[in-house]
Amino acid sequence: MSITLEHVGKSFGDKTVLSDISLTLPDGGSVCFFGPSGCGKTTLLRLICGLEKADGGTIAVPKGTRFSVHFQEDRLLPWHTVAENLALTMPAGEVGGWLRAIGLPDIGNQYPDELSGGMRRRVSLARALGHDSDVLVLDEPLRELDAAMAETMLELIRARKGNRLLLLVTHDRLQAEALGCEIVDMQMEA
Secondary structure (H helix, E strand, O other): OOEEEEEEEEEEOOEEEEEEEEEEEOOOOEEEEEOOOOOOHHHHHHHHHOOOOOOEEEEEOOOOOOEEEEOOOOOOOOOOOHHHHHHOOOOHHHHHHHHHHOOOOOOOOOOHHHOOHHHHHHHHHHHHHOOOOOEEEEEOOOOOOOHHHHHHHHHHHHHHOOOOEEEEEOOOHHHHHHOOOEEEEOOOOO
16 A cells, blocks of 8 residues: 555645645655655655645554654754664664674764764764664765765665655756656745
């Protein structure tokens, strides 16, 4: 059963962010919401995940759907080490393998504030990819990474996506194409 949105709208105060959005997402595969900053891409992801409530319309998500989300901010818990942060979403025995996969095998005992922004981003991405879920939501997952590391992380996403539905937000159409995404172009409200 697919996730469906019918005539969904969302405003923040006087600003309409989404208006009359209707679409059906596939059970698997990859979809990228693409468009300029401020057009509602992140808001749409938050609505689909149930983190925001639509002002109008309906969003039907099959009961029991499990989401794994990588936000624009890393959202690592500062009072936990890197290994403890990862163990929140995966078996502790898998943490070392994930740290090796993101090229940071020796940082498990460090705290998030001891890492660079790009390192925190990679840990956050590993945490999302390592979570057993039905839908993988990645909001600007490669921001703050240099081109070589972004390519390495793209390959990791491809390798670890599995049969999950991938919902991606990026400003880089080449990244979306590299992940085989169906592009949903979003425009700014007038």
